[in-house]
Each structure stands twice: as C-alpha cells, then as structure tokens.
Amino acid sequence: MRHALYSLGSICVGVLALTGAMAGSPQLPDGDFTISPPYAKAPELTIKDGVPKGTMHHFTMSSEDSKIYLGIGRDYPGEIVPYTRDVYVYVPAQYRPGTEAPFIVVQDGASLRYRNDLSAVLDNMIYEKRLPAMIGVLVHHGGGDAQGSERGLEYDTLSGTYAIFIEKEVLPRITREYGVKFTKNPDGRATMGGSSGAAAALTMAWFHPELYHRVLSYSGTFVNQQSPYNPESPRGAWEYHATMVPGSPVKPIRIWMEVGANDNGSTRDEASYHNWVLANRRMAAALKAKGYHYRFVFAEAAGHVDGNVVDQTLPEALQYVWEGYPIN
Numbered sequence: 001m002r003h004a005l006y007s008l009g010s011i012c013v014g015v016l017a018l019t020g021a022m023a024g025s026p027q028l029p030d031g032d033f034t035i036s037p038p039y040a041k042a043p044e045l046t047i048k049d050g051v052p053k054g055t056m057h058h059f060t061m062s063s064e065d066s067k068i069y070l071g072i073g074r075d076y077p078g079e080i081v082p083y084t085r086d087v088y089v090y091v092p093a094q095y096r097p098g099t100e101a102p103f104i105v106v107q108d109g110a111s112l113r114y115r116n117d118l119s120a121v122l123d124n125m126i127y128e129k130r131l132p133a134m135i136g137v138l139v140h141h142g143g144g145d146a147q148g149s150e151r152g153l154e155y156d157t158l159s160g161t162y163a164i165f166i167e168k169e170v171l172p173r174i175t176r177e178y179g180v181k182f183t184k185n186p187d188g189r190a191t192m193g194g195s196s197g198a199a200a201a202l203t204m205a206w207f208h209p210e211l212y213h214r215v216l217s218y219s220g221t222f223v224n225q226q227s228p229y230n231p232e233s234p235r236g237a238w239e240y241h242a243t244m245v246p247g248s249p250v251k252p253i254r255i256w257m258e259v260g261a262n263d264n265g266s267t268r269d270e271a272s273y274h275n276w277v278l279a280n281r282r283m284a285a286a287l288k289a290k291g292y293h294y295r296f297v298f299a300e301a302a303g304h305v306d307g308n309v310v311d312q313t314l315p316e317a318l319q320y321v322w323e324g325y326p327i328n
Helices: 113-126 151-157 161-178 198-207 238-247 276-290 307-323
Strands: 031-035 055-064 086-091 103-107 135-139 189-192 214-217 254-260 294-299
Touching: 031 276, 031 307, 055 161, 086 113, 086 161, 103 198, 113 135, 113 214, 135 151, 135 161, 151 198, 151 214, 161 198, 189 198, 189 307, 198 214, 198 238, 198 254, 214 307, 254 276, 254 307, 276 294, 294 307
Parallel strands: 031 294, 103 135, 103 189, 189 214, 214 254, 254 294
Antiparallel strands: 055 086, 086 135
C-alpha cells in the first residue's frame, strides 16, 4: 500500500479519521505504508511558547558498579574492559511526585538528536494530551559497535539480559536519585531505538513481555549481527522474522517500525543476512501473518536511521506505539 504520512498536526489526508483512545489524536491503522521525499520536520519538534517544559537530568554509570555488564572490547578478547555510560532522564512537567508513571527506554540515549527531538515532542504532545505524561529513560551503550563490542553485546544479543540490566540497575538508580517511580504495568512501558538499538528494543519486549509491550524501531538491525555465536539463534536477529515470530505464539507487543530504501546492505543478497531493507520487510510480513498490531513505514530515498525521516515521523510513531493507553 502506498500512503502519504504527515505530522500529527495535519494527519488528515490518506489516513482513516477514526476516533482513538487518545484525546485529540486520530487512530492510526496497522499495516504497510510508504513515504517519499521531500521530508519535512514535524511541528511537534519545535519548542513552543506556553508549553510546560520537562526537566532533563544526567548521570553516568560505571561498569565497575555493574553485576551484569562488566565490559568487553575487540582488542582485548576475554578481558574486562571498563567503561562509563551516560544516562539522561526526561521528567515531564506534569509528573506528580510519588506516583507511578509510564515510561519509554531509548537506546543510544546520549545521541543529541534523540535527546532534543524526544524532549520537544514529549513536551508538546503531553501538553496537548496526545501522549501520556511519561518519563524518558535515555540510556547510552557501553562502547564500540557491532560484533565484539560492548554495544554489540548489549544490543545484538538475543536474550533477556539487557532488559534485566535496565530493570535491576538503571531504573532503581533513577528512582533513588530523582524520586520518580515507574509503572510495573507492561502496557505502560515502551522501548525504542535505531539500528542495533532498535533490535534491542524488540528484544526487550520479546524476551520480557511481562515488562514491555510497546516498541519503536528505526532501521532495525534484524540481521545477523549477534556475537558471540548462539546455536539457539544461529543467524542472530535474522531469526526473528525467519523462525521466531512465525513459530511462536503471538506476544502482547505493539510495534512501529521503519526502514529506508537505501538502508544498510540494500544491495546485498539474502545469503549475506546483512540486508536491512529485506530484513525489515520480512519482519513486517511476519508480524502481519501472525496478526500483530504493527505499522511498517518504508521511506523512499532514505538512508540508515535517516535524520530527516526521524524528524518527520517521530510524533506519529509515538502516537501509534502508545495507542490505547489512558491519558489523564
């Protein structure tokens, strides 16, 4: 299906104007959609006068304090390589101290784009009652990229370890330092990322659906990037669409996902297991076949986690992911 997507403020052309659970927001249908350039920055990313601003906190975490991720590095096989990671915490102006709040975990959280874009969008959409008043937990990785790196270990490994790291070491520290409380209801917990961070977002919900139900993925690394080798998932995250989604009972996961036409490996063949476009198309097809609530956006003339596409679609993506969650 070819489809024109617009920012939430003008989403009236080509979208079913259904009344959703969220005040002031049309319901976005499931399915496959295509967007084309020129891409335009959504108005929700603009800081607006009169809109209450959330607070962005920051702290660092040391691997020396972790019982889960001690640190690895390509140049030191088998040795512990210490690291520090940045964590940013967005607290909306509407948060009521002492109450349990919904939240979203963002991988690669030290990215300036994620911090600026997400805080502006949340300020505006929470104020307009188009999103719940959620906490933003922006967690950076422990260093490096891909196979043999700490980031690769955290994001590309198909296991529940990373979700437990967030649950046991990140969220409790935020509660201690800033006094915010997080909901235990998995329907009030979302996770998002780009590239391997997007694969991690899905992995958190897939292995721990009792913790997370909502996933937002840009250029998801649903390819063979896992290291070390695991015989239970020999092709890494490629197994999601090849075997795991088709062969498993439907999980209570709602996912918005995107890939660019010129994304990583777009000209590589299937045997490489490193074609992001093919992998994301296969993922969307697998989710559709199983009856998941999913929304897949194919961005023409766009690259890997394309900033112009993110700027246009982030408000819509958040709206879709949080569909059905009550807004007070």
